[in-house]
Amino acid sequence: MDIRVLRPSDIPHVQLANITNLPENYFCKYYLYHAMSWPQLSYVAVDVSRPTPPHSPPKIVGYVLAKMEEEPLDGVQHGHITSLSVMRTHRRLGLAEKLMRQSQLAMLETFSAHYVSLHVRVSNVAALRLYRDTLGFTNEKTEKAYYADGEDAFSMRMELSGLK
Numbered sequence: 001m002d003i004r005v006l007r008p009s010d011i012p013h014v015q016l017a018n019i020t021n022l023p024e025n026y027f028c029k030y031y032l033y034h035a036m037s038w039p040q041l042s043y044v045a046v047d048v049s050r051p052t053p054p055h056s057p058p059k060i061v062g063y064v065l066a067k068m069e070e071e072p073l074d075g076v077q078h079g080h081i082t083s084l085s086v087m088r089t090h091r092r093l094g095l096a097e098k099l100m101r102q103s104q105l106a107m108l109e110t111f112s113a114h115y116v117s118l119h120v121r122v123s124n125v126a127a128l129r130l131y132r133d134t135l136g137f138t139n140e141k142t143e144k145a146y147y148a149d150g151e152d153a154f155s156m157r158m159e160l161s162g163l164k
Protein backbone atom coordinates (compact mmCIF):
# COMPACT_ATOMS: atom_id res chain seq x y z
CA MET A 1 0.00 0.00 0.00
CA ASP A 2 1.30 3.41 -0.97
CA ILE A 3 0.40 6.55 0.97
CA ARG A 4 1.09 9.67 -1.07
CA VAL A 5 -0.04 13.27 -1.48
CA LEU A 6 -3.38 13.82 -3.28
CA ARG A 7 -2.93 14.88 -6.92
CA PRO A 8 -5.59 16.79 -8.86
CA SER A 9 -5.94 13.77 -11.20
CA ASP A 10 -6.95 11.62 -8.18
CA ILE A 11 -9.99 13.76 -7.44
CA PRO A 12 -12.65 11.77 -9.35
CA HIS A 13 -11.50 8.57 -7.59
CA VAL A 14 -11.44 10.25 -4.19
CA GLN A 15 -14.89 11.65 -4.85
CA LEU A 16 -16.12 8.15 -5.66
CA ALA A 17 -14.65 6.80 -2.41
CA ASN A 18 -16.29 9.65 -0.50
CA ILE A 19 -19.71 9.00 -2.04
CA THR A 20 -19.35 5.28 -1.33
CA ASN A 21 -18.38 5.72 2.32
CA LEU A 22 -20.02 8.87 3.66
CA PRO A 23 -23.24 10.87 3.32
CA GLU A 24 -21.31 14.18 3.40
CA ASN A 25 -20.29 14.77 -0.22
CA TYR A 26 -18.68 17.67 -2.05
CA PHE A 27 -18.38 19.16 -5.52
CA CYS A 28 -15.18 18.48 -7.47
CA LYS A 29 -14.14 22.10 -7.08
CA TYR A 30 -14.05 21.75 -3.30
CA TYR A 31 -11.52 18.90 -3.56
CA LEU A 32 -9.54 20.95 -6.04
CA TYR A 33 -9.61 23.92 -3.68
CA HIS A 34 -8.01 21.74 -1.00
CA ALA A 35 -5.41 20.31 -3.41
CA MET A 36 -4.43 23.72 -4.78
CA SER A 37 -4.50 25.72 -1.54
CA TRP A 38 -2.86 23.22 0.84
CA PRO A 39 -1.22 20.61 -1.43
CA GLN A 40 0.82 19.18 1.48
CA LEU A 41 -2.17 18.24 3.64
CA SER A 42 -4.36 15.75 1.73
CA TYR A 43 -3.27 12.17 1.13
CA VAL A 44 -4.47 9.05 -0.64
CA ALA A 45 -3.89 5.35 0.01
CA VAL A 46 -3.23 3.50 -3.24
CA ASP A 47 -3.41 -0.28 -3.54
CA VAL A 48 -0.31 -1.23 -5.51
CA SER A 49 -0.47 -4.93 -4.62
CA ARG A 50 -1.68 -6.03 -8.04
CA PRO A 51 -0.05 -4.88 -11.29
CA THR A 52 -2.31 -2.66 -13.40
CA PRO A 53 -2.07 -2.01 -17.14
CA PRO A 54 -0.14 1.13 -18.12
CA HIS A 55 -2.24 4.35 -17.99
CA SER A 56 -4.98 2.71 -15.92
CA PRO A 57 -6.28 4.82 -13.00
CA PRO A 58 -4.71 4.37 -9.56
CA LYS A 59 -6.67 2.10 -7.20
CA ILE A 60 -7.46 4.61 -4.48
CA VAL A 61 -8.74 2.82 -1.37
CA GLY A 62 -8.62 5.65 1.14
CA TYR A 63 -8.11 9.36 1.48
CA VAL A 64 -7.86 12.20 3.93
CA LEU A 65 -8.98 15.62 2.75
CA ALA A 66 -7.54 18.35 4.97
CA LYS A 67 -7.04 22.09 5.08
CA MET A 68 -5.90 24.95 7.24
CA GLU A 69 -8.62 26.99 8.92
CA GLU A 70 -8.53 30.27 7.03
CA GLU A 71 -10.09 32.56 9.61
CA PRO A 72 -9.77 30.75 12.93
CA LEU A 73 -12.33 32.06 15.42
CA ASP A 74 -9.85 31.66 18.28
CA GLY A 75 -7.04 33.35 16.33
CA VAL A 76 -4.89 30.21 16.64
CA GLN A 77 -3.37 28.72 13.48
CA HIS A 78 -4.83 25.22 13.09
CA GLY A 79 -5.67 22.51 10.61
CA HIS A 80 -9.01 20.85 9.94
CA ILE A 81 -9.92 17.38 8.66
CA THR A 82 -12.67 17.87 6.09
CA SER A 83 -13.17 14.18 5.28
CA LEU A 84 -11.57 10.80 5.88
CA SER A 85 -12.59 7.39 4.61
CA VAL A 86 -11.25 3.97 3.69
CA MET A 87 -13.00 1.48 1.41
CA ARG A 88 -14.63 -1.44 3.26
CA THR A 89 -12.32 -3.94 1.53
CA HIS A 90 -9.28 -2.22 3.06
CA ARG A 91 -10.38 -1.37 6.60
CA ARG A 92 -8.59 -2.34 9.83
CA LEU A 93 -5.22 -2.31 8.09
CA GLY A 94 -4.07 0.90 9.74
CA LEU A 95 -4.64 3.04 6.65
CA ALA A 96 -6.81 5.71 8.27
CA GLU A 97 -4.31 6.08 11.09
CA LYS A 98 -1.43 6.50 8.61
CA LEU A 99 -3.37 9.01 6.48
CA MET A 100 -4.23 11.06 9.56
CA ARG A 101 -0.70 11.02 10.93
CA GLN A 102 0.79 12.14 7.59
CA SER A 103 -1.63 15.03 7.36
CA GLN A 104 -1.11 16.10 10.97
CA LEU A 105 2.67 16.11 10.58
CA ALA A 106 2.40 18.24 7.43
CA MET A 107 0.10 20.70 9.26
CA LEU A 108 2.75 21.13 11.92
CA GLU A 109 5.83 21.19 9.68
CA THR A 110 4.47 23.24 6.78
CA PHE A 111 2.01 25.58 8.45
CA SER A 112 3.11 25.55 12.12
CA ALA A 113 -0.42 24.48 13.10
CA HIS A 114 -1.01 24.37 16.84
CA TYR A 115 -3.82 21.83 16.67
CA VAL A 116 -6.08 19.93 14.31
CA SER A 117 -9.88 19.90 14.54
CA LEU A 118 -12.69 17.81 13.05
CA HIS A 119 -16.37 16.92 13.34
CA VAL A 120 -17.65 13.39 13.67
CA ARG A 121 -21.13 11.90 14.08
CA VAL A 122 -21.85 10.94 17.68
CA SER A 123 -22.91 7.47 16.45
CA ASN A 124 -19.70 6.79 14.46
CA VAL A 125 -18.09 4.25 16.78
CA ALA A 126 -15.24 3.27 14.43
CA ALA A 127 -14.15 6.85 13.74
CA LEU A 128 -14.48 7.81 17.41
CA ARG A 129 -12.23 4.92 18.43
CA LEU A 130 -9.70 6.00 15.83
CA TYR A 131 -9.72 9.67 16.79
CA ARG A 132 -9.94 9.34 20.57
CA ASP A 133 -8.15 6.12 21.42
CA THR A 134 -5.62 5.70 18.59
CA LEU A 135 -4.74 9.30 17.74
CA GLY A 136 -5.47 11.14 21.01
CA PHE A 137 -8.18 13.63 20.01
CA THR A 138 -10.34 15.06 22.78
CA ASN A 139 -13.99 16.05 22.62
CA GLU A 140 -14.40 19.84 22.80
CA LYS A 141 -18.17 20.12 22.56
CA THR A 142 -21.28 18.60 21.03
CA GLU A 143 -22.85 20.51 18.17
CA LYS A 144 -26.58 19.87 18.02
CA ALA A 145 -28.09 18.85 14.66
CA TYR A 146 -24.80 19.56 12.89
CA TYR A 147 -25.55 17.13 10.07
CA ALA A 148 -28.24 17.52 7.39
CA ASP A 149 -30.21 14.57 8.81
CA GLY A 150 -30.29 16.15 12.29
CA GLU A 151 -27.60 14.03 13.97
CA ASP A 152 -25.31 15.74 16.48
CA ALA A 153 -21.56 16.06 15.96
CA PHE A 154 -18.69 15.89 18.38
CA SER A 155 -16.29 18.74 17.72
CA MET A 156 -12.88 17.24 18.45
CA ARG A 157 -9.32 18.51 18.51
CA MET A 158 -5.79 17.31 19.00
CA GLU A 159 -2.76 19.38 19.95
CA LEU A 160 0.11 18.99 17.49
CA SER A 161 2.95 20.14 19.73
CA GLY A 162 3.68 16.56 20.84
CA LEU A 163 4.23 15.27 17.30
CA LYS A 164 7.61 14.43 15.68
Ligand code: ACO
Pocket residue numbers: 021022081082083084085086087090091092093094095096097098118119120121124125126127129130131133134
Ligand atom coordinates in the same frame (compact mmCIF):
# COMPACT_ATOMS: atom_id res chain seq x y z
N1 ACO B 1 -14.56 -0.56 15.33
C1 ACO B 1 -13.87 -0.17 16.41
N2 ACO B 1 -12.68 0.50 16.31
C2 ACO B 1 -12.21 0.79 15.09
C3 ACO B 1 -12.90 0.40 13.91
C4 ACO B 1 -14.13 -0.31 14.06
N3 ACO B 1 -14.86 -0.72 13.00
N4 ACO B 1 -12.20 0.83 12.82
C5 ACO B 1 -11.09 1.45 13.30
N5 ACO B 1 -11.10 1.42 14.66
C6 ACO B 1 -10.09 2.00 15.57
C7 ACO B 1 -9.28 0.89 16.20
O1 ACO B 1 -8.82 1.37 17.46
C8 ACO B 1 -8.14 0.75 15.22
O2 ACO B 1 -6.99 0.16 15.76
P1 ACO B 1 -6.86 -1.47 15.74
O3 ACO B 1 -7.23 -1.95 14.38
O4 ACO B 1 -5.44 -1.68 16.10
O5 ACO B 1 -7.85 -1.94 16.80
C9 ACO B 1 -7.86 2.18 14.87
O6 ACO B 1 -9.15 2.80 14.82
C10 ACO B 1 -7.12 2.39 13.54
O7 ACO B 1 -7.86 1.77 12.53
P2 ACO B 1 -7.50 1.90 10.99
O8 ACO B 1 -7.25 0.53 10.44
O9 ACO B 1 -6.43 2.91 10.77
O10 ACO B 1 -8.89 2.47 10.42
P3 ACO B 1 -9.51 2.17 8.97
O11 ACO B 1 -8.43 2.29 7.93
O12 ACO B 1 -10.27 0.92 9.00
O13 ACO B 1 -10.49 3.41 8.81
C11 ACO B 1 -12.49 4.67 9.23
C12 ACO B 1 -11.34 3.86 9.87
C13 ACO B 1 -11.91 5.81 8.40
C14 ACO B 1 -13.34 5.27 10.34
C15 ACO B 1 -13.30 3.71 8.34
O14 ACO B 1 -14.01 2.81 9.15
C16 ACO B 1 -14.28 4.41 7.40
O15 ACO B 1 -13.92 4.79 6.28
N6 ACO B 1 -15.54 4.56 7.86
C17 ACO B 1 -16.59 5.20 7.03
C18 ACO B 1 -16.29 6.66 6.79
C19 ACO B 1 -16.12 7.43 8.10
O16 ACO B 1 -16.84 7.21 9.07
N7 ACO B 1 -15.19 8.40 8.10
C20 ACO B 1 -14.94 9.30 9.23
C21 ACO B 1 -15.97 10.39 9.23
S1 ACO B 1 -15.49 11.81 10.25
C22 ACO B 1 -14.59 12.80 9.17
O17 ACO B 1 -14.50 12.53 7.98
C23 ACO B 1 -13.86 14.01 9.74
